[in-house]
Amino acid sequence: ATMAMDALFDSAKQFAELLKQSRLPAVQDWKEEDLMRAFRWVDYFGKVHNQLSQKKKAIQQLNVKFREIGHSLGSMFGGEELSYDFIPHSSEYLIKVLLENPSFSEHLRELIVKQGRVDPLFVQNVAFPQSVRTKFISLFSV
Secondary structure (H helix, E strand, O other): OOHHHHHHHHHHHHHHHHHHHOOOHHHHHOOHHHHHHHHHHHHHHHHHHHHOOOOHHHHHHHHHHHHHHHHHHOOOOOOOOOOHHHHHHHHHHHHHHHHHOOOOOHHHHHHHHHOOOOOHHHHHHHHOHHHHHHHOOOOOOO
16 A cells, blocks of 8 residues: 555544544543544545545555454444445534434534534434434434
């Protein structure tokens, strides 16, 4: 792999760890800058996704790396594999797991809405996971 791909693989590991963290009670310690960093990762991988769109070999390499990372981190996506195709959905995924995480602070929930990253109705209903699942057509099993 080239140096650029190595850097991308390192980023992929940090991104995966972030997505795993977002499901854990530790998010209660998150500050605004942690949330902003999380969304910067999502935006960064959105750019990566676009840049690689025509590069089949690079996509294959990235998918192999994501699989390795997935195995080392354990199942964090409730059956959803982290992959090149997953990247465009990672923002929805991140928002969903954070809002469903009871440890995630009220202040940061409001911040997500203020930034226009999610429908306020979705947030109001987040206290009722069943209704969230029915209202927010989820791509991911919980």
